[in-house]
Amino acid sequence: INSWGYGKENGPSVWHKDFPVAQGNRQSPIEIIPKQASYDPSLQAILLNYDHCSSINISNNGHSVVVDFDDSDDRSVIQGGPLDNPYRLKQFHFHWGGKGCHGSEHTVAGRSYASELHLVHWNAVKYQTFGEAAAAPDGLTVLAIFLETGDEHRWLHRITDTLYMVKFKGSATDFKSFNPKCLLPSTLQYWTYLGSLTTPPLHESVIWIVLKEPITVSERQLGKFRMLLATGEEEDQRMHMENNYRTPQPLKDREVRSSN
Numbered sequence: 001i002n003s004w005g006y007g008k009e010n011g012p013s014v015w016h017k018d019f020p021v022a023q024g025n026r027q028s029p030i031e032i033i034p035k036q037a038s039y040d041p042s043l044q045a046i047l048l049n050y051d052h053c054s055s056i057n058i059s060n061n062g063h064s065v066v067v068d069f070d071d072s073d074d075r076s077v078i079q080g081g082p083l084d085n086p087y088r089l090k091q092f093h094f095h096w097g098g099k100g101c102h103g104s105e106h107t108v109a110g111r112s113y114a115s116e117l118h119l120v121h122w123n124a125v126k127y128q129t130f131g132e133a134a135a136a137p138d139g140l141t142v143l144a145i146f147l148e149t150g151d152e153h154r155w156l157h158r159i160t161d162t163l164y165m166v167k168f169k170g171s172a173t174d175f176k177s178f179n180p181k182c183l184l185p186s187t188l189q190y191w192t193y194l195g196s197l198t199t200p201p202l203h204e205s206v207i208w209i210v211l212k213e214p215i216t217v218s219e220r221q222l223g224k225f226r227m228l229l230a231t232g233e234e235e236d237q238r239m240h241m242e243n244n245y246r247t248p249q250p251l252k253d254r255e256v257r258s259s260n
């Protein structure tokens with residue numbers, strides 16, 4: 001069986017065959033139209049307590065490059081904003097484009113960014129396991145940060161310097177004591193809406209928090225992500241990992257709220 005991916009044969013346009021929820025009512029990503037977002041004064045500020053976070057490793061799963069965290073306690077959580085509980089940081093990963101073109105999943109008034117960082121958290125107050133939370137309507141919250149190209153990002157090198165060690169699908173290497181706070185923009189103004197995972201199984205279990213302010217990374221730094229391979233070391237047909245993004249899905253009967 002050829003598993004899902006971003007190619008012609010197994011990409012987003014055919015995911016619905018194995019994952020019918022792909023045509024559901026709260027799919028992600030979406031196009032965000034700022035003028036149509038409703039300002040909600042009751043939305044609190046986002047609170048990120050990542051100071052005691054413990055990253056474990058960095059790995060290439062063939063779809064993206066992922067940094068996993070120890071989520072056995074509440075040492076690194078996101079709370080506030082639209083959330084009723086603290087949500088535990090589980091992993092973060094990226095989506096990016098090909099040379100110089102788009103790559104983000106969410107778009108803002110028709111504009112896409114070069115890349116998008118997703119910090120995935122789960123509701124360990126209400127659910128016993130990540131898998132259970134990932135299938136529940138309020139189980140996950142993903143903090144999305146846009147990356148635009150410009151000057152070099154002063155801390156992203158800590159990730160891009162390790163990418164050569166996870167070149168092949170299925171490879172992983174230790175990646176300890178990385179605090180993702182260094183990847184945040186200077187302000188935490190956001191849009192929020194109810195959506196889904198943007199990859200199979202496409203569960204409609206995500207409270208999305210999309211930061212308005214992008215971070216800036218250099219073309220050179222982004223180029224290192226494109227050196228990653230979506231294929232394993234043993235495969236003779238090498239495929240670069242790029243354009244690993246799903247395009248915006250119908251908003252249907254949803255509203256996007258704005259924090260300011």
Ligand SMILES: CN[C@@H]1CN(c2cccc(OC)c2)S(=O)(=O)c2sc(S(N)(=O)=O)cc21
Pocket residue numbers: 063090091118120131134135142196197198199200201203
């Ligand atoms: C491959 N899919 C990613 C890995 N995940 C996964 C792995 C196993 C089971 C599962 O659901 C039961 C989900 S995940 O939940 O950490 C997420 S979140 C997400 S995104 N782009 O919407 O932020 C992509 C993935």
Ligand SMILES: [Zn+2]
Pocket residue numbers: 093094095118198
């Ligand atoms: Zn993602």
